[in-house]
Amino acid sequence: MQHNMPTSPLPNPVHLECLDCGHLTPFSVTAVSCPRCGGQWREARYDLDHLRPLLPATFLGRPFDLWRYTELLPVFGPNPLLTMGEGGTPLIHAANLGMMLGCPHIYIKDERHGPTASFKDRQAALTITALKDAGITEAVLASTGNVAIAYSACAARAGIKLWTFLTSLVPPEKMREVAIYGSQVVKVTASYDQVKQIAAEFARQRGLYLERGSRSITSVEAMKTIAFEIAEQLTQRLGPPGTQIPGSQGAQHTPPWRAPDWYIQAVSGGLGPHGVQKGFAELYRLGLTDRQPAMAHIQSAGCAPMVHAWVQGLSQADPIRNPRTLITTLATGDPGRTYTLLRQRMLDAAHSAAGAAGIDERPARGLAAAPGAAAAAASGGVFDSVTDEEAFRTIHVVAKMEGISIEPAAAVAFAGLIKLVRLGTIQPSDLVVINCSGHTMPIEKSILGDNWTRDIDISPQALLQTPEEGLYAALSRVTADRFARIAIVDDTPDARRLIRRILQAQPTPAGDFTIFEAADGLQAIQLAQREPLDLIILDLMMPEMDGFAVLDALKNDPRTASIPVIVVTAKELTLEEKQRLQGRIQSLMQKGEFLNDDLLDEITSLLP
Numbered sequence: 361m362q363h364n365m366p367t368s369p370l371p372n373p374v375h376l377e378c379l380d381c382g383h384l385t386p387f388s389v390t391a392v393s394c395p396r397c398g399g400q401w402r403e404a405r406y407d408l409d410h411l412r413p414l415l416p417a418t419f420l421g422r423p424f425d426l427w428r429y430t431e432l433l434p435v436f437g438p439n440p441l442l443t444m445g446e447g448g449t450p451l452i453h454a455a456n457l458g459m460m461l462g463c464p465h466i467y468i469k470d471e472r473h474g475p476t477a478s479f480k481d482r483q484a485a486l487t488i489t490a491l492k493d494a495g496i497t498e499a500v501l502a503s504t505g506n507v508a509i510a511y512s513a514c515a516a517r518a519g520i521k522l523w524t525f526l527t528s529l530v531p532p533e534k535m536r537e538v539a540i541y542g543s544q545v546v547k548v549t550a551s552y553d554q555v556k557q558i559a560a561e562f563a564r565q566r567g568l569y570l571e572r573g574s575r576s577i578t579s580v581e582a583m584k585t586i587a588f589e590i591a592e593q594l595t596q597r598l599g600p601p602g603t604q605i606p607g608s609q610g611a612q613h614t615p616p617w618r619a620p621d622w623y624i625q626a627v628s629g630g631l632g633p634h635g636v637q638k639g640f641a642e643l644y645r646l647g648l649t650d651r652q653p654a655m656a657h658i659q660s661a662g663c664a665p666m667v668h669a670w671v672q673g674l675s676q677a678d679p680i681r682n683p684r685t686l687i688t689t690l691a692t693g694d695p696g697r698t699y700t701l702l703r704q705r706m707l708d709a710a711h712s713a714a715g716a717a718g719i720d721e722r723p724a725r726g727l728a729a730a731p732g733a734a735a736a737a738a739s740g741g742v743f744d745s746v747t748d749e750e751a752f753r754t755i756h757v758v759a760k761m762e763g764i765s766i767e768p769a770a771a772v773a774f775a776g777l778i779k780l781v782r783l784g785t786i787q788p789s790d791l792v793v794i795n796c797s798g799h800t801m802p803i804e805k806s807i808l809g810d811n812w813t814r815d816i817d818i819s820p821q822a823l824l825q826t827p828e829e830g831l832y833a834a835l836s837r838v839t840a841d842r843f844a845r846i847a848i849v850d851d852t853p854d855a856r857r858l859i860r861r862i863l864q865a866q867p868t869p870a871g872d873f874t875i876f877e878a879a880d881g882l883q884a885i886q887l888a889q890r891e892p893l894d895l896i897i898l899d900l901m902m903p904e905m906d907g908f909a910v911l912d913a914l915k916n917d918p919r920t921a922s923i924p925v926i927v928v929t930a931k932e933l934t935l936e937e938k939q940r941l942q943g944r945i946q947s948l949m950q951k952g953e954f955l956n957d958d959l960l961d962e963i964t965s966l967l968p
């Protein structure tokens with residue numbers, strides 16, 4: 361599939377192609393549907409023809425992290441305020457496991473090295489960077505834990521308020537981690553698929569950005585970087601593939617990078633492998649690799665809708681209504697269109713591999729009857745499942761054999777590796793990369809105090825007691841309709857971001873504020889006249905109209921005279937200046953001398 365797009369002078373002219381009607385639009389993080397048909401499923405397209413001669417040279421001098429591949433991402437590069445070194449995780453040779461399994465070429469992509477110890481850090485970094493660029497200050501997501509943790513860390517740096525909707529089955533340690541970062545935690549007693557629906561409705565009602573998994577362009581694109589890094593790292597270790605691309609014209613072309621025969625990952629909604637698969641496909645189309653790996657998508661047997669569909673040769677997965685797995689991280693019962701897309705890309709890859717090798721294609725199912733890398737490549741890979749018991753046992757195997765401690769969801773992939781080797785689907789000579797997608801550190805248990813979740817209970821038992829409480833009706837208790845309205849007046853963006861963050865990072869409904877910003881005195885006065893404000897946080901040293909002049913104007917206008925004011929200043933005040941403030945402000949706080957909670961206490965004491 362090649363796409364003819366106008367060549368833009370921009371380094372990354374990213375377009376979105378609607379998967380329903382083919383309409384192309386320039387990328388925008390906030391425009392979430394096709395303007396022509398309203399379809400929500402779109403994919404980012406790059407001008408690969410333009411990029412081909414520039415790659416990989418353009419990447420090579422840059423740091424080894426996610427941002428190295430900016431030309432193939434929908435942002436212009438990292439935001440230095442936000443980045444914490446995401447991406448660039450190690451690729452580790454699993455020598456002991458490999459020897460045990462009789463497969464010497466197994467490599468572990470160790471995503472525990474992300475800032476919050478899972479592969480979701482990539483998704484969070486890219487999405488929050490794009491949201492920050494777009495001026496978004498509040499967002500919503502549903503999660504089984506790791507997405508919420510990764511986004512919360514990044515949102516803290518960005519000054520973005522995050523509403524996280526978590527199933528009550530998420531381990532308390534993970535929920536607490538989300539709350540520690542200052543995100544709002546809404547604990548929902550329901551299945552994960554229902555939690556996603558509730559979060560979506562909450563976002564819709566409030567007009568907030570919603571993380572949409574495989575439909576969120578930045579999320580999918582971020583996951584591609586796993587494929588890019590793997591190809592570079594394999595090449596560094598094993599050298600370039602040194603093979604001719606059959607069918608290429610003219611002189612022999614040696615692709616510079618090596619792709620594995622197999623890529624294995626644990627799957628819930630399928631976002632991760634969806635992005636990784638796209639990454640490998642782009643590398644192949646760019647001529648940077650000579651193959652696309654067979655994909656092994658491994659699900660937990662108690663929640664394996666994709667595996668059921670694959671085995672039956674179906675292009676759509678039937679949802680599992682009652683997932684029965686202890687591994688809540690992988691409890692997506694309804695993968696929706698992601699399964700269809702994963703499968704389609706496998707078939708496409710198989711088609712191009714078969715074409716290149718001049719062999720007949722095999723049917724895209726029944727792999728057990730046709731084991732081996734050649735067969736796998738000819739079918740694009742496999743969906744398979746493992747039991748919880750196999751996964752838990754594998755945690756111990758990987759820790760003891762490789763010194764790598766993994767969470768149950770990641771163990772599902774490793775148990776899948778063992779299963780596929782035993783089945784003969786993966787062969788001893790195959791080059792295999794497995795995604796070690798997460799590791800949860802033990803976390804602190806005492807600093808949060810009580811009441812740090814907002815609870816929704818729509819379990820059958822709860823509905824019996826309050827039958828009028830429907831799925832969405834319960835949302836009205838998550839937060840008040842009207843929040844206290846606070847203006848931050850400061851000419852320094854960093855200072856505004858800091859104060860915004862202090863206001864947002866409160867776990868309880870008492871910490872819900874509607875926040876306004878003004879970057880100079882004039883804006884502040886106009887804002888105060890326009891909006892009914894409950895409080896103003898005012899800087900003193902601002903060019904043109906300083907804080908004293910703003911105070912004069914506010915106090916001389918009967919509409920604004922009674923709004924309480926907290927002055928937050930870096931200025932050492934003279935006696936005369938202090939007298940000028942006397943009786944006109946409620947509080948004076950010296951920058952550098954207070955911590956977040958001090959300011960917050962002051963604010964809450966002044967609000968009605």
Ligand SMILES: Cc1ncc(COP(=O)(O)O)c(C=O)c1O
Binds near residue numbers: 504628631633767799
């Ligand atoms: C550690 C870990 N592995 C695997 C997955 C599966 O994710 P997905 O199917 O969305 O790529 C998740 C999802 O949260 C996860 O946290």
Ligand SMILES: [Zn+2]
Binds near residue numbers: 378383
């Ligand atoms: Zn469309």
